[in-house]
Amino acid sequence: MIERATNQEIQAFYISSILQDNDRLFVGANLHVPRAGALLAHLTHAPNMKLSIGMVSTNLLYADRLEPTKFSTDYRVSRWAECMVIHDEIFQRPQYCSDVFFVGGMQIDRFGNTNLIGIKSPEGNLAVRGPGSLGTTTMAHYAKRYYIYAPSHSANIFVERVDYISTFGYGQGGDHRCQLNLNQFNEGPLEVITPLGIFDFNTPDHSMRLKHVHSGVSVEYITTNTGFEFAIAEDITETAIPDADALLLLRERVDVEGTLR
Amino acid sequence: MPNNLYSQNGRIRAPVTTTLQEELDRLEDGMTIAFGGFNTASHPMAVVRGIVKKGLRNLTVVGSAISGLDLDLLIGAGAVNEVVTSSVTAEVLASVGPFYREAAESGSIDIWECDEGIFYAAIRAAGQGLPFNPWKAGIGTSIVELNKKLVPFTCPVTGQQLIAVPAINPDVFFTHVERADRYGLGQHTGSGYGDRAIHRASKRTVITTEALISNEEIRRNPLMTSIAYADAVVRVPWGAHPFSSPGCYRVDEEFIKEYVSVANQARKGDRSAFAEWLQHYVFEPETQADYLETLGQQRLLDLGDVTEAIS
Numbered sequence: 001m002i003e004r005a006t007n008q009e010i011q012a013f014y015i016s017s018i019l020q021d022n023d024r025l026f027v028g029a030n031l032h033v034p035r036a037g038a039l040l041a042h043l044t045h046a047p048n049m050k051l052s053i054g055m056v057s058t059n060l061l062y063a064d065r066l067e068p069t070k071f072s073t074d075y076r077v078s079r080w081a082e083c084m085v086i087h088d089e090i091f092q093r094p095q096y097c098s099d100v101f102f103v104g105g106m107q108i109d110r111f112g113n114t115n116l117i118g119i120k121s122p123e124g125n126l127a128v129r130g131p132g133s134l135g136t137t138t139m140a141h142y143a144k145r146y147y148i149y150a151p152s153h154s155a156n157i158f159v160e161r162v163d164y165i166s167t168f169g170y171g172q173g174g175d176h177r178c179q180l181n182l183n184q185f186n187e188g189p190l191e192v193i194t195p196l197g198i199f200d201f202n203t204p205d206h207s208m209r210l211k212h213v214h215s216g217v218s219v220e221y222i223t224t225n226t227g228f229e230f231a232i233a234e235d236i237t238e239t240a241i242p243d244a245d246a247l248l249l250l251r252e253r254v255d256v257e258g259t260l261r
Numbered sequence: 262m263p264n265n266l267y268s269q270n271g272r273i274r275a276p277v278t279t280t281l282q283e284e285l286d287r288l289e290d291g292m293t294i295a296f297g298g299f300n301t302a303s304h305p306m307a308v309v310r311g312i313v314k315k316g317l318r319n320l321t322v323v324g325s326a327i328s329g330l331d332l333d334l335l336i337g338a339g340a341v342n343e344v345v346t347s348s349v350t351a352e353v354l355a356s357v358g359p360f361y362r363e364a365a366e367s368g369s370i371d372i373w374e375c376d377e378g379i380f381y382a383a384i385r386a387a388g389q390g391l392p393f394n395p396w397k398a399g400i401g402t403s404i405v406e407l408n409k410k411l412v413p414f415t416c417p418v419t420g421q422q423l424i425a426v427p428a429i430n431p432d433v434f435f436t437h438v439e440r441a442d443r444y445g446l447g448q449h450t451g452s453g454y455g456d457r458a459i460h461r462a463s464k465r466t467v468i469t470t471e472a473l474i475s476n477e478e479i480r481r482n483p484l485m486t487s488i489a490y491a492d493a494v495v496r497v498p499w500g501a502h503p504f505s506s507p508g509c510y511r512v513d514e515e516f517i518k519e520y521v522s523v524a525n526q527a528r529k530g531d532r533s534a535f536a537e538w539l540q541h542y543v544f545e546p547e548t549q550a551d552y553l554e555t556l557g558q559q560r561l562l563d564l565g566d567v568t569e570a571i572s
Contacts, residue, residue, distance in 0.1 A: 029352065070353055072301075073302035075567070118365070126368075131350055132376075133404060137404060165402045181421045184397075
């Protein structure tokens with residue numbers, strides 16, 4: 001008997017379910033859950049996915065153990081390389097490098113704007129400098145589908161308005177993206193994946209709407225830990241639990257160090 | 262000199278190999294200096310320590326699209342006036358460089374706010390000799406408010422809002438490669454990150470190299486030549502330490518943790534441990550050999566085991 005799936009395994013399984021065959025995707029070194037979700041999708045229903053890890057494009061289908069790397073430049077991933085990723089070339093044709101992109105934030109607001117720049121003091125000055133925008137501003141503009149991924153969920157992260165915008169979601173809501181002509185490659189973030197549940201933006205003003213709660217989490221708990229009011233889908237359901245085959249694959253080939261357990 | 266290549270009238274092909282000191286002597290306060298590598302790999306650290314030792318001031322430092330703590334050390338040493346990069350980080354070891362964070366929060370240096378796409382637009386403009394490159398991503402974000410040098414404008418073709426990203430044209434670009442010959446041909450093991458782009462954008466490129474190899478060896482695999490015709494080549498074994506050099510050595514995590522610890526103490530107001538660190542690793546070693554002796558053979562041998570399973 002295999003033990004039940006953990007919260008992070010449920011999130012990874014959900015991410016694998018939203019990824020499609022042929023998707024091109026960059027797998028970051030330190031986002032364990034999206035990494036596991038992408039690798040799981042690739043090893044199950046998406047053998048034609050194009051996955052880049054660190055600085056290489058990979059063929060992972062023959063790899064029996066997909067050890068994680070601590071650093072995005074770890075050269076040892078080159079044993080899976082079929083092509084080098086020359087970093088500046090990504091930005092010569094960003095729309096062909098990422099069909100799907102995951103964006104994170106120190107703050108995320110109800111309209112899906114994300115902030116990696118910093119936190120303001122009550123006086124409006126920069127009080128805490130964040131890691132910076134990395135590639136998120138540009139890749140979220142060009143990706144066909146983009147998602148927000150939050151490794152933790154609290155009212156300090158999910159705020160009414162972000163202090164700075166590093167990646168534009170739906171701005172102030174409504175048709176703000178259209179006004180700025182930002183819908184050339186995608187029409188804004190599709191969903192928000194957190195340790196508590198899954199949100200989409202299927203509301204008239206494009207504010208967040210809770211659509212799934214993970215096993216063992218209540219709607220009340222999410223409400224208490226979110227800094228704004230959000231809509232709740234009429235057909236809200238519990239997030240699907242990985243089946244036994246998926247869980248075995250996750251544990252034996254994808255998450256071999258047990259980071260998600 | 263059997264290795265020299267003679268033309269018919271007896272003139273030789275001029276080598277561009279030089280010394281670290283000679284390159285450091287060319288640098289002046291206020292210059293715009295770019296540093297290659299990426300994140301926790303391949304930063305030209307012998308040059309970075311040399312700049313700290315020389316006491317340069319008011320530099321505009323251009324990192325890689327995502328910089329490592331190479332820039333953080335330069336900020337901590339007081340060399341920097343403005344920093345151009347999307348992030349100064351050591352990933353899991355420090356999501357934000359301590360001195361970068363302190364300087365950003367106190368406003369003591371200018372931050373050319375950008376993401377990687379905007380960064381390369383500026384670098385590309387310089388390579389093309391244009392005053393700016395247009396870019397779309399960033400419209401509606403705080404980046405255009407924080408970085409006053411980005412100029413939103415109306416596209417003359419579509420009438421839409423775009424950003425004019427001004428060219429950044431480094432006076433010198435330093436980076437570290439695994440192999441180079443004495444005519445300025447450099448070969449990275451692995452992707453070479455964004456080094457080609459910064460090479461194209463810079464007035465002068467200087468590479469430090471793990472190994473100096475023959476032109477014959479370069480010609481065995483010309484497809485690998487990632488930096489063609491650097492202006493100068495300096496052989497610096499272990500030149501990226503404490504960062505990794507692909508296929509040669511791994512990240513020295515313990516070293517970086519020690520740096521982050523003393524830098525964080527300095528950020529909180531007590532610079533004494535950082536001063537000792539600087540003395541020990543930057544000021545006392547006179548040569549690269551001295552620096553490596555400070556680190557010790559066992560440490561280097563361990564880091565050089567690049568076959569160790571991915572961890």
